[in-house]
Amino acid sequence: MERITSTPFGRRQVTADHLAAQALLKAPIPDAVPDKWTIIKELTAARLAFQVTDRDLAVLHALVSFHPHDSLADGEGTIVFPSNAALSERAHGMAESTLRRHLAALVRAQLIIRHDSPNGKRYAARGVDGGFERVFGFDLRPLLVRLPEIAQAAHEARAAALRLKRLREAVVLRVRDAVKLIEFAQDEIQEDWGSILGKLKLIQQCLRRKNDVDALNALNVDADHILNNVNSLIVANKTKEMDANDAINERHIQYSNLKHSDSEPSLEKEEATAPALADPAVRVKPKLPLYLVLKACPDVLDYMPDGISSWEELVHSADFIRPMLGISDDAWLRARNAMGDEQAAITLVAILQKASEIRSPGGYLRALTSKAEDGAFSPGPMIMALISTENKREV
Template sequence: MQTHISTTPFGRRPMTLGQMASQVTAKSIPEGATVEKWKVFRSIREARDLLGATDRSLAILNALLSFHRESELSGDGTLVVWPSNEQLMARANGMPPTTLRRHLAVLVDCGLIIRRDSPNGKRFARKGRGGEIEQAYGFDLSPIVARAEEFEQLAEAVQAEKKAFKVSKERLTLLRRDVVKMIDAGIEEGVPGNWGRIGQIYQEIIARLPRTAPRQVVESLCDELQELWTEVHEILELFTKTQNMDANESQSERHIQNSKPNSIFESEHGSEKKNEAGGNAQENDNLRSLPKRELPLGIVLDACPDLMDLAQGGRIRHWSDFLAAVEVARPMLGVSPSAWREACEAMGEVQAAITLAAILQRSDQINSAGGYLRSLTDKAREGHFSTWPMVMALLRTKLDADKAAATTDREPPNGNKGGEGQYKVSEALLKSLNKPRS
C-alpha cells in the first residue's frame, strides 16, 4: 500500500523555506551512506555555535538518537523515531514540556531533524504483516546522515579556532610578562632609555584589552606588544654591547665636536672639500665590527631628544613619525633637497634621518649642517661612516652631563636624590665610557 511522506508540520506551526531546504538535503544522502551516530553527535556538539544549536536542544537530540536502536545511521534504513513527549522528557532529565517544544523547534530550524507529522499530530509507526515498518510519523534523522561530513568539517574548524585563540592568549601573556620585566630590568640596571614613554605605550595597549576579547583583537594587541618588545629588547641588548663599541664612540664624538671651531664647510656648496674621515686601517676595522642591524628607535630618541619638539603632538612612536619630524627639521637646518636626496641614496632613508637628527642635536656646534651632511654622505659611499658611533657619542655626552649634575648637586630640591630624568648606569658601562681616548 502506497503512503504519502509528510512535508509540512501539524497544527499552527508554519512551513518555512528552511524546512524545505532541510528536506532537500535529506534526499541527497549518497547510496549506502552509513555514519556512527555518536561520532556525528560529538561533531554536532563541537560545532553547535556555528549551527545555532543550544545545550538543551542537544540534550533532546541525544535523547532522540537513543531511540534509534542501531549504533549506526544508514540511508538505507528507517531514520524516523517516534517517542512521545513524556518519553523524551524522561530521557532529557525531566525537561519541562514548554522547554521541550521550544528546543525541538530549534533542532528543526538548525536543519538537524525533520518533522514527519501524522494527520492528527501523533507520533507512531505502522507495521506490516511481517513486522516491518511501513510508515512512521515522528522525527526524521536523515539530515544527520546527509550532513555528517559538513558537521565534521565544522567541528575541525571550531577546534582550529580554539587552538589559535589559545595560542594567541599564551602569546599575549608571554609578551606582557616579558615587556614588564624587561622595563623593570632596564630601570633597575640604569639602562639609558625613555622608560616613562615605553611604560606609557604599554599601558595604552593593555587598556584596549577588553575582559572577553575575540581572537582578532588579541592578535592585534599582540602585534603591537611585539613591536614594543622588540624595541625594549634591542635597548637592553645594545646596552650589554656598549663596551665593545667604545673606540668607535670616542672617535665619532671627537669628529662631531671638531666640526664647529674651524668648519671646512662654511658654505654648503663650498669648492674646497677635505676628507676628514678618509679612515685608517684601524677606523675601517672598527666600522666593520659594528652591528649590522638597525638602531632601535628608543635609543635614537634618547640620543636626539630635540627632534621630539618637531614631531606632531610631541610624540614619536614609530619610524614613520620619526621620518616626518626629520622632514620638518631639514629646512630648519638649511639642508638643501639635493643634499638630503644624496644622503638617502648613500645611507638609506632611515640612516640618513638618524644622521640629520644627530646633526640637529649638535646644531649649536656645527656651522653648516648641509655641508656637514654632504661630508658624511661621501664617507658613507666609501664605507667609512656609520650612525652607531654618532648616536653612542650623543648618549655618552648625555651621561657625562647627568654625572656632572649629580656631582655638583648631591641633594636636589624636593628630596629627589636621583635627579628626575637622570640616567643610572652600571659600573661596567661607566668603566667602558671612561676609558682614556687615543
C-alpha cells in the same frame, strides 16, 4: 517504511525552508557513515556554522539516543518517536516548553525534520508482519545527508580555534618577556618603566575577556611594539655604558678582526697567568632569567634533548659543548674564574648561537674573559642582542 505526508500538523505553515528540508529526505547519504555519537561530536564543534546552541544539541543528543543502533543508517529507518515525557527525562528533566523551543531550533537548522501524524502525536504503526509500517516523529536523516557539510564545518571551526589559541599564546609570551625584561632592567636603567608596565597591565586585562581574532591581532601588535621598545632601551643603555669606557670602546669584538694569535695561547702560559678559581659562594648570580637565556640561545637545546631546567644544567651543557667549539680546558677555567660558572655558561651558549659568525670562538672567549677580569664585561648585552634578533625573526 512509507512516508505519505510532507506537510506539518496544526497551525504550522508550509514555507520555502520547509520544502527545502523535505528535499533532504530524498538526497543520497555518503557511503561511509560514522557512528551516531561521532556525528554529534562533529556537529558540536561546528555548531556556530549551523546556528544552534549547546542546549539545542543537548536535545538532539537525547533524540539520537532513541535510535536503537550505533549507526543512524542501520535499522528500519531514521525516525524516532519519543513522547515529550520520555524526551524530557533523557534531557535531564528539561521542561516541555523548553524542549519545544529547542526542537524548533533544530528543525530550522534543518538538522531534523518533522514527520507529523494525523493528530500530531508521535508513534509507530506496525504492519501485519510485525515491522514498522508507518512512523511519525522526528526524522534524523538530515544528519546523514549533511555529513560532508558537518565534517567540513567542524574542521574549519577547530582550525579557527587553534589559530585563536596560538595568537593568544603569542600575546601572553610577549607580555611576559616584556615584564621580565623590565624587572631585569629597572634597577640599572632610568626610564619611565611605570608607564610601560601600565600598558602591559592593560593588555593583560584585555586578555581576560573573550577576544576574537581581530582583537587578539591588535593586542599582539601592541605587545610586540612594547617588547621591541624595551629590548631597544636595554641594548642602547648597555651600549652607552660600554662606549663610555675607553678600555672597552665597543660593545663586543668584531669577529673578523680576531687574529690567529688571539685564538689559543699555550697551556703553559695560561697556567702561569691564570688566578686560582674563585669561591663560587661569592659570585654574583645572573640577573637574567634562565628561560630568557634559552630563548635567546636555542641552539644549546640541540645538544640537550631532555631540556635545561636549572643553572647547574646550563653550566653542565656549556662544559659539554665547549670542546666542540675548540675552546681549551684552560680557556674555559679562566672564564669561569673571571665570570662565575653561570655567567661563563651564558657567554658560551651565546657564542654557540653566533658560532657561524665567529672565526675563533676560543680567542673570542679569551678576549671577553680579559674584559671580565677588568670588571668591564657582562653577558647581558649579548643576550639582549640575540633576543632582539629572535623577536624580529618571529615578526
